[in-house]
Amino acid sequence: MFRFNLCVLLFATLATLSAAQEQTPAYVGSAECRDCHTKAAEAWEGSHHAKAWTAPTAENIVADFNDTEFRHDGTLTRFRVEDGRHYITVTEKDGVTTDYPVHSVAGIEPLQQYLLETEPGRIQSFDVVWDTIKQEWFHLYPDQDLPPDDGLHWTGPYKNWNARCAECHATGFEKNYSPVTRSYSSVPVEIGVGCEACHGPGSAHIAWATGKSLEEPLTGLSEYRLTIDYDAGTETVLQQCASCHSRREAHFDGNPVPGIPFNDAYALALLRPGAYHADGQILDEVYVYGSFLQSKMYQQGVSCSNCHEVHSAELKAEGNGVCTQCHSPAGNPSFTTLDSKNYDDPSHHYHEAGTEGAQCKSCHMIERVYMGVDGRRDHSFRIPRPDISLETDSPNACTDCHSDQSSAWAAAAIEEWYPDSENRGLHYGQVLAAGRANAVAARVPLTDLAGDTTQPGIARATALWLLEQSGDATLGAELSSMLTDTDPLVRAAAASAHGLFPPAERAAALEPALDDPRRMVRIAAGKTLLDVPRSALTPSASERLGAALREWQAGLLNRADFPETHIILAGTALTMRNFEGAERAFREVVLMDPQREEAWVMLVRIADAMRGPQAAAQVLDEALQAVPGSDTLNSMRSESLLPPQ
Template sequence: MIVFRRALFLVYALSLFQLSCNGKKETYIALPKNIHNVFLSTKSIPDSNFLGSESCKECHKEQFEKWTDSHHDKAMQKADRETVLAGFKGEAFKSQGITSRFYEKDGDFFVNTEGPNGNYHDYKIVYTFGIAPLQQYIVQFPDGRYQCLRTAWDTENRRWFDLYPDFKVIHSEWLHWSRGGLNWNNMCADCHSTNIRKNYNEHKRAYNTKFAIINVSCEACHGPGKKHVNEVRSLGSAYVSHNGETMWMSSETTPKGLVDECARCHMRREQISEGYNFTGTMLDHYFPQLLEYPIYHPDGQILDEDYVYGSFIQSKMYQNNVSCNNCHDSHSLKLKFEGNKLCLQCHVPEKYDTALHHFHETGNQGAKCIGCHMPGKIYMGNDFRRDHSFRVPRPDLSIAYNTPNACTQCHTDKDDQWAWEVFKRQFGKPQIHFSELLAPGVMGEPGADIALTSLVNDSTQPEIARASAVKALSNYTIQNGINAFIALLNDESPLVRGATVDVLSEINSLEFMDYILPRLKDSKRAVRIKAFYALGTVPENQIPADYKKVYQKVKEEFFGYLKINADFPGGQARKAAFYQKKGDLDRAREAYLKALSIDGNNNTIRSNLANLYYHLGETGNAEKTFREVIKQEPEFGFTYYSLALLLAELKRTDEAILQMEQAHKLMPQNIRVIYNLGLLYQKKGRNKEAEKILVGGLELEPEHEELLYALAYHYIVQGQKQKAVKLTDKIIRLYPNRPQYQNMAEQAGAL
């Protein structure tokens, strides 16, 4: 008998790995001799330890002068006539049907615009945000909330503009300026001020956010200055600075260490610790966004905002110890040189600054290094940012995966095929780049697991590319099954270890406990927290005795992580998923509902809640929730699929078929949809349609086990001996160790 299979629908769900570990133990990287040394303090630093940038001026006058008026200096300021760059003279700006009017009254600045209830209100501007190429304005709300206006001031063209002019947002949505998407406390503050403590009260849904210094001061990068200044004053000329003792980011900082320090604010990331307190490394406080679509293009080029780090660490520059301050002045943030001279610090002019290399006339945009190797994109309406992966243009990948390339971004009258022909004629065959191995897997191409496995196991490749390949590989059944992932828990790269734990954490099984437990002692807090989450299915009383103490320590870190992310819908969803692992479905439901109260349009979370309702036996709530997702996102095929499975189990087969047909229409190549639609047709006696859909599925994946079994079963039931025998022979040939297929072959032969 063939039965419907129901899997919990999660964006990062795994359903392909069912292989046993065969009890095999792996050798792990050496753990610290004193494991307690990895458990860094999470205490915040008193504001009194931060003395302000003026205290640095006496000894560091040149650096102070460069920093003054920089983007860091002007990251955030109190709103007054000197800091506000916009007119506020009664200007009216209209976008997406909303008219905002800006005016000044009694020395204060105001905007009249749509508020969170859909009505117009007057709001006082309390802070400015940034100086160029745009300036944003911040409004204070009740409960300690500060919100950034969606309408900003273009400082170059001196005009108001909409940050997202083509994106319609209604007042009830999370992305409305008055709600979570433009909330200063959780989206902006950590990087625009010094010594931020978010201080979110989850129960009251209120903030008491504090900072030591309003802007990105000297001490935001170099650490609290009190001890440093006291030592200098007491020791005088005898003072010797040592990196990381009283001063961070000094001349002793290694190139990669410096990049990681800057990454704290210059990357898209998830916060891990309750606050940054200058202990440990970047991965003790944050975990970067990996190269996943649609944040990045399939080949790793920037698509959504990535804030530089994620692209830069892909580059050969980073691999060869080029750091941020090789190109940018550390204090003014300006480029050290103009034009190609910047790149020619390292690259030989005779080889690279010539038409024999770039094939463009001198002075042409194409003759500039950045023209070909740092194409960019406009974000936030007018902010042009360059891709820092410094890659060679690859028109062939553009043809295959619709990724951008610098050639056709300049030659807009040409297409990618033209660019590829010119490239081959001028440069020949391109050097192999990791993107050739990553892109097919990110796009889910059949057979791409071989290339992904090659990338994952090549330690010479950028670790972010390897970690991203791990995540992409989770969508494939690989030759060595789950053991290949278990081996990666021992990888030298913490990004790879973290990504691997993420993959394994979606398989709710006690089988992997012995392999994940050592990661509770990982040197990076981010990996430890991921390991604790992965062990959520393990009852606490089953944790081995030699891990109980460390388990409790990581438990504290994990709940600190949940606390700092409690004001994000994703943070509440993570909490819900954790409680699902623990079997505490009531707490999971509570967290999902909190997530939806923060962002009522997050249908990934709503879909997970619908599945949770199903597991709680609340089928009415499950159906209602699935239908709400369909109402909001009628083109999202997975919801029709999930609803169809629910209706099938409720014996409402005709309704299930309608929903599954819609899922197939939207996802015509999805094998799970094809398989289940075939079963539904069989159940209703619609045999020709069942055969047609299953045959079509096998045209897409000729060796798919379940499709072969379903169609063979169909032929046996219909008495079509020749077709049944042919299929059962094929199944046995492909899967010789399945006794049930031998029985099926006997049934086919007996027809």
């Protein structure tokens, strides 16, 4: 029987990582780069990357710690400086007061957040933060009631810096979470996003620059002895930026070595409800990459460095200048498909020159505010389609500004401005919206979208995901053909969708996917074959399935501090009829996050199945203490198997 043994996996994973580390150079720190790369270092030093995580010095802390106070929802927070150290004293709603020295600092603007060490090695991101524009304290979640025992409280798992944030605010970060002791011994090479976060560990490069030979030659390095070769093309640049600027699930512990393909290190989040609107526009915080993959700019070979300075991370020009590098009468010889015309003109945007409506970003990059004050723009660079809003209930740039008008009004205006526009055809967002509403009824357009190689891969993969959710097992050869698609997102989604098929058919179709060059696809295939009898596989396929499952298990181990991981472990154990394993995993979930209602429900059901109604009733009592307002748990009292206590 398939079981999860975290300790065994821990040692196997550490051995694998140690072997990998032996094949890479050592990190040296950004200070070693300055002498040779002076201009780059100067541009980087003041950047948001350099200030992503800093020490709690008076120079770095910009907030008012002059014996100030902040009150919110029954909680009192005091800020002070004592003997040169910054302190935050928190009196929680339950009356408990704790004094914390500031451990470190996150960010520089438009807000700055402070990190507190709640127990040795465990760093939490505090919810009361400093608005650098208004120069005042504010709470990140002012509308939420978050007592100390809530999983969403600042001391809970979702605000844990080690797990949720540090890898993208550090260089050479190793999380080092122990699922046995439930503790961290995290180690960054450097706090802040330093040179080696993007260029890779630098010891071999320094040896090359100084004319030294390596004691033990390393393979796979660029001509400059770095792990990543930016001369390899725009996709290399984009994937390295995406390693942090994306919503994704990580397979490794901490930072993968720069140069590892994105789809080996991560599984990118698709255009799912809760994260994206039905047409693929931003909804929740998705960190740019998933949006950019939808854009025509990406399809034409544009990368982050075409618009952003690589070391300062600032835009390359002010206002519309960054767009008119290409979108102008002069055009850009690197992108010859563009029409050479004046886009920065009322004849194109139909707004008064110099106004907000005349800014390219206003129409092509809608903005949403996250973390209270931090505006992020949608990088899908889409043409405004208020006509689609009428069908998908998604936003559009027109009514974002003209909030007193309707999408119908905006659609009529655009039709008047552009009566002969070629941009009014079927948009993939319409198909995805229909799939969200009824994937079975939308089976044909979803299948067509999934197979249309002219459409963005992330949209095609999302169509496959929707088909998988439909439970429609009548999909045929068109699905299997997508296992060889050029886009790994599509291949992984196709592998997962094969879970609709009977085991024997699934085994035959997915055997080649176990050899896919991308880890994300191999894992998707392995998960889909998890419940297929080994007798249905060839010996070779069985061996490769084992390898794919070990990759998946290693990734789960690296996320053992996530309640979501233990939900997955529990579900897999249930699939394998391992009820004891499922119960242990669900217990880990509610230990981390007592408000996870779905975990409590399953614990009650498992207790009833394994030990009878009395045991189930005891678990239900526990559950209702943690989630007293749960309609589902309260309704279980009326079930015959759980008599009132």
